[in-house]
Amino acid sequence: MPPNTTTSVESVSEQFQKLNLKQLAREKGTYQIFPKISYPALEPFEHHDVGKLGDPKKASLYDSAKTVFDLTPTIGTEIHGIQLSQLTDQQKNDLALLAAERGVVFFRDQDIDPYQAVELGRYFGRLHIHNTVGHPEGLPELITLLYDEKNPDTAKYFEGKSAADGWHSDITYENQPAGLSILKIDTVPSVGGDTLWASAYEAYDKLSAPLQKFLEGLSAVHTGQVHTDNAKRTGQFIRRDFVDSVHPIVRTHPVTGWKGLFVQPGFTKKIVGLNNRESKTLLEYLFNHISGGHDFQVRFKWTEDTVAIWDNRSTFHCAIFDYFGHGKRHGWRVTPTAERPYYDPNSKSRRQDLAEKAAKQ
Template identity: 75%
Template sequence: MPPNTTNNSVESVSEQFQKLDLKTLAREKGNYQVYPRTNYPPLEPFEHYDPGKLADPKKASLYDNAERIFDLTPSIGTEVHGLQLSQLTDQQKNDLALLTAERGVIFFRNQDLDPYQGVEFGKYFGRLHIHNIVGHPPGLPYIASIFYNEQDPQTTKLFESRSADEGWHSDITYENQPAGLTFLKVSIIDTVPGDGDTIGGDTIWASAYGAYDKLSKPMQQFLEGLEAVHTGQVHKDNAQRTGHFIRRDFVDYVHPVIRTHPLTGWKGLFVQPGFTKSIVGLNRKESDVLLKFLFNHIAGGHDFQVRFKWTEDTVAVWDNRATFHCAIFDYFTSGRRHGWRITPTAERPYYDPNSKSRREDLAERAEKEANSQ
């Protein structure tokens, strides 16, 4: 039985009378998104049970059945070949949750997962989030659709006027209980010239564990115990710019600057330019200086980042509690992208003063293993 099943009040997938083929719809119609003027009530607190707690530390159900599993960088990013997410067993889902918590982001190419399967798959990992403003396919409010092309001058102008490093974020941290695992399937990549190679549109992920480990000890100690305000102001501004309806009020929430991951027990940095507004207890100038330093630290941390080149029908699974990500909008003159995202939510962020850094924990494990031989 999945750990998270009684969690969503919107109609179930079984009640959908006609399944949409989003890839075909996007190719034939273009931007099919709807923006219903639906009022949703405030999100209620809930007790999150992480399926990664049921995982095998060796993740044998994945490693014994995949054709190949390999790391993309020492710090973050792993690619899995030979498994279909649509066919994973419960134990494989549990092991995937732990693997993602440890490695930050996992990539699966050539996936047949459709949005209806994606909704059911996502429910296993947490209560699904319906976004306050973004568009979704008709009848599928849990799907956040992504569609960008060169024929949308308003979107092109918006992103070309922003510095790329402003795009770093972790998903929906302005919520009381933000995202845990997130799933994004990119199903259309059209580029010019059309020789089959992907041109542009990469996504970068950064490790929150690595970001913490690269700070000096005095800075780590200063940040531990501090809290920051997270806001959805950027989405409110976007709704005003586009005229889209805000379906649920945005409420600012306060979260720890250093967060402990419940599965790994590792400390990670938990601020980012997308949604972090200020540091609690510091005056405005102090807060701005500190946040600017931390934002630059994330953007410049190439030794704890992975840059991924998409291919059609690839799914990325990442843990927002342990990563930041940034989409690279460099393809507006050469093509379009389409994809869809599922966002399970997790526990309220917390800091455990007894938790360890990844570097510290792995060093202790290695020493213990060496002494036992």
């Protein structure tokens, strides 16, 4: 049995095998429900990362694929010829390791459905149920992404914001935030709608040594206030209170052992121990460092039925809302959670570790 499998009270497949979310989105438009159900606070749990069971050579993936290629030197790998709906346990382990190392992995022309994605997500960790966002009826583990060009309020909301404000890692306001995220986009506009990812490893490595040392002794507050504000703006029910969590600014990844920067404009509020002016100044610098780090980013152009699987512990991402008037964009996301973020003073940076391993060869 996979390390993170949980048993459903009722089989999700019995409820949802007949639902075609792509068809619903294209023909009906909005189909999500926003139930007024109160959820209890999340309880701590011990996370078992299957990436630690991965083969360093990822042979189970690479030997089965038609093509595997990196999109940039530091982040992003694309794999052709494998269906995520048919992965073996060893392929899942190798995928978790690959995502930990490369940040984000892309698979085009995928047949995986929402039920299969939920089961896949459970293999990687305890699934997160969002506090406010809509989901298909009976499937709260799924976050639906549906932005319709015909909704003027949606376009108005995003046009009033800077694209750089959208950089984030998923649900970092939780005490145990997301590990991997699984996102399938099945409907794309005629142009636009790309997504950016940035490497947290390289974001750390690009900082000067004195700044690295200073940041390694600091923590920051992460808050879900943006979701609270959006719920109030749209009148949505908040099903679980949003919490503030304190996480290290430099985080050690449990699988790679590499250091990564762990702040972003989406949810990071304040640096603990600094006064407001110092905190604001330093966070603005780090946010600009991430958004302007084009040499450690990958910009991905979606095609219909593409899946991205990324590791939130080693990446940031930012969706580009530039396509209003050019069609509808629809997809869904499953979000396994992982360990509480920590910093190990004996951990190494990505560059340091790879250089030491190369020197031994």
